[in-house]
Amino acid sequence: xxxxxxxxxxxxxxxxxxxxxxxxxxxxxxxxxxxxxxxxxxxxxxxxxxxxxxxxxxxxxxxxxxxxxxxxxxxxxxxxxxxxxxxxxxxxxxxxxxxxxxxxxxxxxxxxxxxxxxxxxxxxxxxxxxxxxxxxxxxxxxxxxxxxxxxxxxxxxxxxxxxx
Numbered sequence: 410x411x412x413x414x415x416x417x418x419x420x421x422x423x424x425x426x427x428x429x430x431x432x433x434x435x436x437x438x439x440x441x442x443x444x445x446x447x448x449x450x451x452x453x454x455x456x457x458x459x460x461x462x463x464x465x466x467x468x469x470x471x472x473x474x475x476x477x478x479x480x481x482x483x484x485x486x487x488x489x490x491x492x493x494x495x496x497x498x499x500x501x502x503x504x505x506x507x508x509x510x511x512x513x514x515x516x517x518x519x520x521x522x523x524x525x526x527x528x529x530x531x532x533x534x535x536x537x538x539x540x541x542x543x544x545x546x547x548x549x550x551x552x553x554x555x556x557x558x559x560x561x562x563x564x565x566x567x568x569x570x571x572x573x
Contacts, residue, residue: 411452412461415473415483418449422461427470427485430459458485475567477506478514479545489516489548492541498522498529503557503565504548518548519557528553 412428414420422428431452447454458471476483486504493502502520509515522528531551538547558566 410461410467412459412467413449415458415476418454424463425460427458427460429473430455430457430467430469477516479506479516480513482545484516484546486516489518489538489542489546492538493518493520493534496529496534496537498524499534501557501565503567505567516546516548517550517552519552519554521555521557522553525555 410433411431412422412426413431414422415427415429418429418431431449431454433452437453456473457469458473458476460468460470462468471485471487475486477486478484484506486506489504490502493499493504500521500523502518504516504518506514507517520534531553534551535547560566
């Protein structure tokens with residue numbers, strides 16, 4: 410296993426730095442019949458984001474497809490969700506990117522209040538996030554909703570965030 414830069418798989422990441430997880434195994438396929446399997450120096454890109462600690466333990470942190478390009482920086486919505494959901498007034502949340510133009514995406518969030526009778530205000534949450542995240546990771550909009558879209562198994566449906 411190795412962790413490489415998400416934009417350039419030829420560049421290895423430093424210990425603790427987040428990047429794409431690549432794997433190689435003697436039992437791994439060497440390619441597809443049509444030859445379309447993309448490998449990097451014999452390693453297969455999993456599409457997972459991960460870090461590797463000093464003991465060579467791998468920690469999965471998200472998926473590359475979830476990354477949102479904000480001002481040329483890749484933002485992992487799971488990181489923003491973890492911080493937002495750590496606020497005691499937030500029961501659950503969902504962060505996603507919306508295209509503002511051909512080249513610009515903006516972060517947005519919906520959240521369910523822990524106490525619907527006394528919900529935390531959006532400006533309070535924005536300040537909470539600003540204290541814990543870089544400004545580009547703070548969503549442009551924070552909207553309180555009664556529930557978030559879920560599939561039959563209870564998993565959050567990231568493709569339907571605008572409903573609420």
